[in-house]
Amino acid sequence: MAEKRTKRVFIPGCSLPSYSPVLVEKTLEYLKEKLPGTGSILKCCGKPTKALGQVSKFKERYGQLQAEIDKLGAEEIIVACQSCFITMSQYSPNQKVTSLWALLPKIGLPERARGIGKNSDIVFAIHDSCPTRDRQDIHDGIRWIINQLGYKVEEPPHTKENTRCCGFGGMVVPANPELALRVMKRRTSEVGSDYMVTYCAACRESMIKGGKKAVHILDLIFGGPWTSKSEFPGVPGSPITSWANRYKSKQAINRVLR
């Protein structure tokens, strides 16, 4: 029975699959290799409804996700999104919720990634996600990863537990885009380097809108080496690109876990 074999599920969230099906696929492949018994679910956790204040809608939607998790019989959820981390930690009390960024230091990085950035001419300023500002294990994990990769880093004046919002939080972008852009620019303006690394795809987009070149940390692990000569990923031209990526991510998951 397939369900019983699934000890844990990797839930990549929404923003990462919309950004890069390749990174979803490579991450899942790596987890499958290092942690047999890993399934995967591509579904929204419903956080956007919660953020709007739609209490009952959120409950209904989270219930749908929980049903999928339970159906697979997973005891642990591995998340790559910090909002997922917070939401699932709160609403899935029977599952252990693990951040991919705290997990990677335990299972190690792929062989090819180690030291890949040691000759890079780039300094990556780290942007921490604000929902998990009090998770030192995540902050430490991110820094361990970048250190293993060999890239040089810059810590912004506001970092780790004192990090500043990227501007995307709280569903402000659709409600008050002008303000959101100011918040994005304020965040990037306190950073010296032209390059930033985030571990949230939405934060990454915000940093670009704020005027920086920015990558997701999975770009550093599964791509690169990144140098000033590299072409950096931009922001999606339209929502259609994102949904197409999301669909490709679904296919990728189905392919890896065939």
Next chain:
Amino acid sequence: MKEVKYPQEVLNKMKEIVDNCMGDAPPYCEATCPMHTDVKGYVNLIAEGKFKEAVKLIREKLFLPASLGRVCAHPCEDKCKRAEAFKQPMSIAALKRFVADNYDSESDWDTSMEPEKTQSIAIIGAGPAGAQAALDLRKKGYKVTIFEKLPVVGGMMRVGIPEYRLPRDVIDFEYSLLDKMGVELKMGVEIGKDISFDQLRKDFDIVLIAVGAHKSAIIPIPGHDLKGVLSAVDFLKEVSLTRKFDIGQKVAVIGGGNVAIDVARSARRVGAETVHLVCLESREEMPAHTWEVEEAEEEGVIVHTSFGPERIMDKDGKVCGFEIKACTSVFDEEGKFNPQFDENVKKVLDVDNVIFAIGQIVDHSFVPENTLETERGGRFKVDPVTLQTGIENVFVAGDASGRSVIAIQAMAEGRKAAISIDRYLQGQDMYADREFEGTYETWLEKEIKEDEIDLPRINTRKIDPEERIKGFEEVDLGFTEDMALKEASRCLKCECKLCMKECEMLNDFCECPKELFSKILETGEVDPIIPYSCNMCNQCTLACPKDFKMSDRFMEVRVEMIKANDGKSPMKGHSAIEMHQALGFSKIFNTARPAVDSNDNVDSKGRAS
């Protein structure tokens, strides 16, 4: 969206912020100033070189910036955060003097007033209390007449504080505002002699007594009534009006306060060669400011601390000596004035005059007996909130009620009386909302940063002591522009608003969270753009000394708005989220895959070994 009805528990949490947020808390200097001058405001305008604007800001509260810049006892400086941290308070008064001396011009004075009213007000006394009340009441449109016994304005600032500390032309210039405003000044008119108090009450709708305390207290020690024993008030008044006094070569002054210092230094200037200052207190306990004692000593005054009077000796009815004895303690265990002496330690000072400067009492003899209730020191008894006496249209302000000791307090009392008088005449509640008149304790809690640098206070320039005692030339020369700029830039700009420094969004909608949530509580409404502009990042909470969770409050508002809007966000832009959610839960974009075997290290239950 339907009308949103916020549940009580949601409102309660907002109220907690409204009650405790320090965003509107005034800095220590402003709360301490009895007149609540915007010290932080004008000091920082000076730091920016905006001197004219600084004067304008000061004048919104004070009509005597140059006078107070010289003589104010500046309780604000005692409460300055730089005093607490480094014992180096901002030199607030001297900064005020700098801009007032150099950038104040009559053409900038605000002489606007409300339309003329019919009621008339008589004010007895042209000191700071009477003048402030006169200006405030005139501004309201009342007909105001000041009756002043002396030929000059300024009260104790004029005949108590010596000229070398406050040049008289400064007072006259600043008092000219009264004329410009149309306050009538009857100089040299003594109530109780030229016009009876009862007549005044008949002629005016209101009488405000602001006569000050112009009688020196005398201790009845042996010899107190000898020829050559003087009172501080009489001595200072004559010196002020004539720059002369027929005084001996050797003088003793009794008292340890500012007045005693003024007497001793004035005595040097009218010819006394040897001046002794005798006080019960030890040097640390002396009520006079340290710098005043120092300046007196620079001018040759000999200070005998911890000594009290025993007797004044005479030869042929004239003072020839002053015997003093050691004082071992001034106050008893309960903190009451109860001096103890060591009768074995005595000394005799060879003097021609003894001047009592141990405090002033109120001369209330101009009021017919049994008209108004008086207290210790001859002070008029008043309602502490309204300054009203037992006679409902008679009020008292300043030293005459014993509620002020320094000029700026007297002005605050004058303002308080003016508020009461206006409310009385308008038939309004005289007791409502009066808790923030005069000095109060701010609710600000400011921590000095660990890396804050101790920048030393800049002292003003002074003329040489040798030169000083030759006449009544002003001793303190104040700041140069460079000094003022440097001194002003030391201000720590005390305020809370730590969240406002972190949050981009709050600055778009309010001065501080207290203001924002007060409005919601008052009106029961909030524009949806406000709660929906919060990034929910909690940076404000991290900065907040009270740990208020503003994001939770905004989230609660969002929840209620959704309820009132049929489950939908009131923000137009959020329709995109609806679409996102529909797709995010659609089968086309969803998958759930169980684990598959990828190697042999899996046991029968599918667990990695």
